[in-house]
Amino acid sequence: MDIAMSAHPFLGCPPQTPPEIQDLVHNEEKRTQASVSRSEASEKVLASRDLHALQNVASMVMQKKAKEVCLIGQGGFNQVFAIIFEDGTDIVARINGSRALQDSDKPRAEIVRRIRSEFATIRYIQANTTIPVPEIIFLENDFDNDVGAPYSLQKRIIGRMISDIWPSKFNPSCMNGEQAICAIEQVADFECQLSRFSNFDSIGSLEYDEVKNEFRVGPVTPLQKLSTLPGFYPGPWKSSIEYLRSLISTHKATLQQSDWLENRRAFFTYMNKANSPKIEDIDMEARSDHTHFITWYNMLEANLDHLDLSPFDPPHYPFVLLHEDLNIGNVMVDYEDPTKVVAVIDWEGSRVVPFWVGNFYSSFLNESDYSNDPKEQEIYCRMVETRDETRKKNLDPSLWNENTIPVLRSLFNLYQLVSLPPTCIPVPLFSTLLQNFLASRPQDEVDMFRPMLELGLGHANEASKAMARRFGG
Structure with a gap:
């Protein structure tokens, strides 16, 4: 499928002399x-x-x-x-x-x-x-x-941020589809390498012992302020269930904080600023959401031991290294050859996670980076296909294949449900993630969480529903 060359900016990024x-x-x-x-x-x-x-x-x-x-x-x-x-x-x-x-x-x-x-x-x-x-x-x-x-x-x-030349009809110096595909293939290979060279025994963040000249997994070091998260235990954790339980405990404690309702109101006011929402409507939605999340965390915590995730932990599936923020602002390409990636930067917050988190948690191909322009969307779809093909080619076929990918993706939706802070996740998006998680799970688990599916969306507004449609599918 070729992208037509015309007066449109997608003519390709020409070589450029590195700046002084x-x-x-x-x-x-x-x-x-x-x-x-x-x-x-x-x-x-x-x-x-x-x-x-x-x-x-x-x-x-x-x-x-x-x-x-x-x-x-x-x-x-x-x-x-x-x-x-x-x-x-x-x-x-x-x-x-x-x-x-x-x-x-x-x-x-x-x-x-x-x-x-x-x-x-x-x-x-x-x-x-x-x-x-x-x-x-x-x-x-x-x-x-x-x-x-x-x-x-x-x-x-000596390189430039790929975000400066990312395909966009508004940027006359942007990459064309073929150049973007070359870069994506390299980044996808890098992500696969983070999964292939894994021998970690825990979930957390890497440490290096200078005396023993060895690496180990220590407490997690995310970019948010750990000390403000009530009840948060930074690990390390020996299993996915331990990790999820810790996140649940943190979010339950967050929901009990006196400023939760105020933060939730601020989130939805910001989301709906174009519509100038009434304070009473925002307040009604925030209180409804609070009930929704409390119900979810209590139900999940009570049933967590019934979710058998051991087949997806070591030794069956490895814990892998994850770049916390692998987006188009943290990948640099050569000035003279924009198809050549010269550096991946900003490894702060990187951590060791379950395989099914590491291979879906990628902010590099985010549809929000694209407009509704058909040519931009076409480039985006081709890049997603290239990334998926690279993963299938480079990852262990016994772990990553047509049968396992849907199950692993459903588990990643569970991770999103547990890890996204309840302050700023719309209930419609939350419900979509729950449906996606249950889509590939056994019937007894579907029955276990059916009350959440029947709870409905409360007072969800149109901005929340739009976010769910865009990011939840």
């Missing part, structure tokens, strides 16, 4: 200045960092004089600086903290543990896969240092 450091600096300045609040937050973070100390460390590590430090990028959790040396070479420094201030309220010990786990993950990937990841030159894990925050020195990746 000053170009990156200028682009970041424009992005920051576009928002007053972000600019102020960025300046606040910068003021707390000693860039002169960073320059001195870089000079010592690289054994040559660093002459300049420039801000070239900011993500949700880090600021990225280019360090330029007198001989014209450069490296980058990635320092915890960013204009988004997403780590501003987290305990330092939690941040350090997450950063250590990220670099343990990168080290593991370098040793066991062909996935291109950042090359770490120097790592400072703790806050107690002259720079003022944990940081790393890394080799600069």
Whole structure:
């Protein structure tokens, strides 16, 4: 199925010369200045960092004089600086903290543990896969240092975010279908490698023991603030059932918090802002949803031991490594050849999960990245087909085949039901996921949860139903 070439932008992304450091600096300045609040937050973070100390460390590590430090990028959790040396070479420094201030309220010990786990993950990937990841030159894990925050020195990746050239009728420099397919095939292979090289005995996050020179699975280090989740146990867990039980306990406790109803109202007000909903309608829906979720968690907790998930745990199915946020903003491609993936970045929050979670949890192909343009949708469908074909070709056929895929997908729907926070999941989407889970389960389990299917959608509004139709099928 060929995509017609016309005056439409899908003519393909031409080769491009990599930008100079000053170009990156200028682009970041424009992005920051576009928002007053972000600019102020960025300046606040910068003021707390000693860039002169960073320059001195870089000079010592690289054994040559660093002459300049420039801000070239900011993500949700880090600021990225280019360090330029007198001989014209450069490296980058990635320092915890960013204009988004997403780590501003987290305990330092939690941040350090997450950063250590990220670099343990990168080290593991370098040793066991062909996935291109950042090359770490120097790592400072703790806050107690002259720079003022944990940081790393890394080799600069010469590549651009694939999100900048993602197929879109609004972007004249975007990739065409064939270029996008080439990139997707590589990313799908990377995801398969994370499943093939697995010998983990627990669910959690990776740690690395420098003394013993070995990897192990420790407590999970997700990107949200663990200390604010009531009743949350960070693991590690030895089975899928243990893991799900822990998540259920957390969400049940969340529903008992005094601010749950307020947060739920805020969520639906935001979802329906175009319709200017009445406060009493939002309040009615929020209270109805609270009853719905309480009923679900109580019912699931009471019946969890009757769900036999042991055939999908080791030794039958492995626990596998998962990139928490593998989206189009965390994959970089070559400037001259946009079909060549040069790096997968941002491994913070990566964790070890059951096989049936790791092979469906992918934010790289998200239909929300596409408009209703027929050509964009055609490209999207072809990329999904390519990803599925790559998985069938690269995964163990005894685990991943036409008979097992529906069952594994249904289990992933169960994971979504248990892991998505009840503050911000619409009841119609929740009900769709429940139906998808039960579609491939034994009849006794269907009967077990039939009361949930009969409970209905309460006071679900049209925005909630639309979200269920788009993401729940």
